[in-house]
Amino acid sequence: MDQETANALFDKGAFLLFLDAPENLEFGIDLATWTVGPRFKGIKIIPPGLHFVYYSGANRPGQSGGVRSGFFKFFESQEIVVKRWDEASEDVFPDSAMDLEQLGRYRLSKSHAQSCSSVRRVSTHIRDFDANLGIYPLTATAHHPTPVYPRWLKLCSRISTKRVGRVLPSGGILNAAEAESRFSENGLRAEPKGKGPAKVDQHALRIEFALIDLKKSFPVGATGSDVTKYSLDKSFLLRKVLQDHFENDHKELLGELQLSFIIFLVGQTYDGFEQWKTLVQLICMSEEALETLGNTLFVEFVECPEDFFTDAITSDSFLRASLVSLVANARARPQAPPALRSAIDGLVEGLLRRFRWDLMGEVRLREGADDEEAWGMEEGEDAPVVVEL
Numbered sequence: 001m002d003q004e005t006a007n008a009l010f011d012k013g014a015f016l017l018f019l020d021a022p023e024n025l026e027f028g029i030d031l032a033t034w035t036v037g038p039r040f041k042g043i044k045i046i047p048p049g050l051h052f053v054y055y056s057g058a059n060r061p062g063q064s065g066g067v068r069s070g071f072f073k074f075f076e077s078q079e080i081v082v083k084r085w086d087e088a089s090e091d092v093f094p095d096s097a098m099d100l101e102q103l104g105r106y107r108l109s110k111s112h113a114q115s116c117s118s119v120r121r122v123s124t125h126i127r128d129f130d131a132n133l134g135i136y137p138l139t140a141t142a143h144h145p146t147p148v149y150p151r152w153l154k155l156c157s158r159i160s161t162k163r164v165g166r167v168l169p170s171g172g173i174l175n176a177a178e179a180e181s182r183f184s185e186n187g188l189r190a191e192p193k194g195k196g197p198a199k200v201d202q203h204a205l206r207i208e209f210a211l212i213d214l215k216k217s218f219p220v221g222a223t224g225s226d227v228t229k230y231s232l233d234k235s236f237l238l239r240k241v242l243q244d245h246f247e248n249d250h251k252e253l254l255g256e257l258q259l260s261f262i263i264f265l266v267g268q269t270y271d272g273f274e275q276w277k278t279l280v281q282l283i284c285m286s287e288e289a290l291e292t293l294g295n296t297l298f299v300e301f302v303e304c305p306e307d308f309f310t311d312a313i314t315s316d317s318f319l320r321a322s323l324v325s326l327v328a329n330a331r332a333r334p335q336a337p338p339a340l341r342s343a344i345d346g347l348v349e350g351l352l353r354r355f356r357w358d359l360m361g362e363v364r365l366r367e368g369a370d371d372e373e374a375w376g377m378e379e380g381e382d383a384p385v386v387v388e389l
Contacts, residue, residue, distance in 0.1 A: 013045035013136070014075035015126055016053060018092075020085040026056045026068075030152040031266065031303075032137045041132035047149060048077045050156050050164070052266055054174075057090040066090055068268045072164050072172035080126060091175075154299045155262060158254035167259055170205050174267045181207040181271040207263070209275040210245035210256060212237075212282060234281075235288040253279070254296050261300050276300075277318055284322035287329050297326070301347065323347075327363045 021027065023038045030051055054070025069091050073081065083092040137148040164172055217237035218230035230236045246252040257279045263272030283289045283297060301323075330336055330344050351357045 009045045009138070012077050013047060014077065014079040015044050015081070015129075015133070016042045016046060017080065017082045017126075017129060017133075018042040018085070019083070020087075021055075022085065022087065025085070028054050028070075028266075029136065030148055031155075032148045034134065039132050040134065041129050042134070043136055044126075044130070044133040045138065046075050046136045047138070048075055048079075049153075050074050050159055051152075052174075052262060053083075054266065055092075067175070067177040069173075069175040069177075070267060071174065072168060074161055074164075151303065155303060156258055158251050158257075158296065159259050160252065160255050163252055163255035163259060167208055167256060169208060173205060174207075174263060174269060175205055176267060176269045178205045179207050179269050179271060180205070181209055181275075182211065183209075183271045183274040207269075207271055209260065209271070210241065212241055212245075212278050214278060214281055232285070233287050234285040238282055238286040238289055241282065257283070257296060258300070261303075265303065280322050281318060284326040284329070287333070323351075323359060324362050324366060327359060328366055331363065331367070 016029070018027065019041060021036050021040050023036065025036045025040075027034055027036050027040070029043055029046070050072065051074075052070055052072050054068050056068045057066030075081070082098065084098065085091075086093045086097075140147050168174060214234070214237070217234045218227045219236060222230065242248050242250065242253060246256070257276065260272045260275035260279065263269050264276055265272075280297060327344055327348065330340060348359050351359050
């Protein structure tokens with residue numbers, strides 16, 4: 001990157017000052033993660049928009065890092081966000097703990113200090129930190145050979161400020177050890193491998209996912225044939241979920257799909273996986289969802305860790321059955337949009353090349369079976385209900 005380009009980005013991008021970070025702290029933003037050194041003071045040239053900043057306790061000899069914590073934040077152009085590490089809690093101080101004296105130490109403007117806010121506009125003072133600020137990985141580097149930013153944009157393209165506020169009402173804060181949701185209450189959540197700092201009430205960090213019951217996918221009072229129909233095709237449930245939780249806005253539903261995936265994949269919080277799983281099944285088993293919702297799933301499948309995907313396709317998992325349903329439903333629509341057909345072809349080819357999984361072969365097997373055998377691929381409590389008449 002030449003100096004002229006760097007200066008232009010410096011003047012437009014946002015900044016995160018991350019002060020008093022201990023050496024060997026695991027620190028990340030979006031899909032990029034580092035182990036920081038003693039001079040680290042934050043990140044510069046952050047593109048405006050949604051980002052997820054996360055960290056875990058410093059690694060010690062013979063120990064792995066702590067439980068991951070972080071926060072979602074919509075950065076504005078030229079915005080400066082200030083966070084300070086609290087060694088006692090192994091997390092950042094709350095914004096309310098950043099008093100006027102502390103802010104004065106970091107050379108923030110008088111008006112900023114008076115507002116007791118952790119945000120201000122860029123001034124010449126930020127350049128004093130320049131040598132200690134890492135650069136947001138906009139382009140390919142030795143550490144990140146594939147540019148992070150384009151991948152991140154695809155993962156969060158539908159997430160709105162409103163959706164973050166509804167799912168994470170604590171101000172976008174996420175802590176893998178302390179977060180709870182309806183999945184925690186139902187005993188579906190996996191126990192964390194580490195123990196994080198218990199410094200706040202768990203209810204303050206509650207994740208408010210939309211309530212979706214895949215087993216109740218048919219209208220009240222439905223006949224036996226309708227129960228079978230709407231258990232196989234979840235389009236009725238999809239319409240009800242959109243009306244009840246997303247104001248009939250497909251983009252908001254996609255936003256929760258993306259947010260739950262990031263909470264799981266990057267935030268390392270299992271509750272996110274459960275909601276993502278529910279939404280994936282709902283979309284893949286809804287014929288009406290293909291044209292408006294299908295493409296977003298393909299982006300997320302690409303970002304799944306290789307071991308996660310390998311385990312999923314070598315077992316009778318929900319993901320294997322969902323992908324077969326998705327492709328079969330798409331093939332059943334001869335007038336499918338070219339973009340959707342292209343995305344499905346890319347998914348099929350990618351799975352065959354990367355994992356040697358002949359997804360299309362399984363789809364053809366299902367298309368040649370009767371309905372009961374075909375839909376029997378979905379096992380367990382989420383299997384479709386078939387009513388014998």
